[in-house]
Amino acid sequence: MSDLPKLIGERIRKYRKAKGLSQEELAHLANLHTTYIGQLERGEKNATLGSVEKVANALGIPLENLFRSIHSNPDSQEYTLSRIVTRLQTRSIEDQKIFLKLLDLLLDWKDL
Template identity: 60%
Template sequence: MRDERLKRGLSQEELAEKAGLHRTYIGMIERAEKNITLINIEKVAKALEMSVEELLRGIS
């Protein structure tokens, strides 16, 4: 997720705003400190203009 965010030139704060999530939540997900829910995976994928499948392929 971090790589995709950086490819798009977004800060954690900008991605969080686009996804409707809190900035600290994005950071915790990127550092693998918190598990992301399926609902929030969909929000992040939409904010990154990707499909859920594309995002998950990048995570695995």
């Protein structure tokens, strides 16, 4: 079985929590059943594209954010970078700027 449903579910959960929504609130906004949202987040359901689009719209994110840069090789550079980007996407712009400054400081320190 593909890991895609689980990866998509994890992204849905991260975006939902970042927005401060419960599963019930997301289900209401997406016009889907609460149980279905839970099953999506756990990767137990192969969602239709229509359902995933409803969830993305309810979260206020582009549909492609749920599918962008999904790689299954944890040792690849693309996989590592996509995880960094995914984590930062759910943060506020202020947090992103702080992380960028920290990254610059760490790189300067490492290059000494």
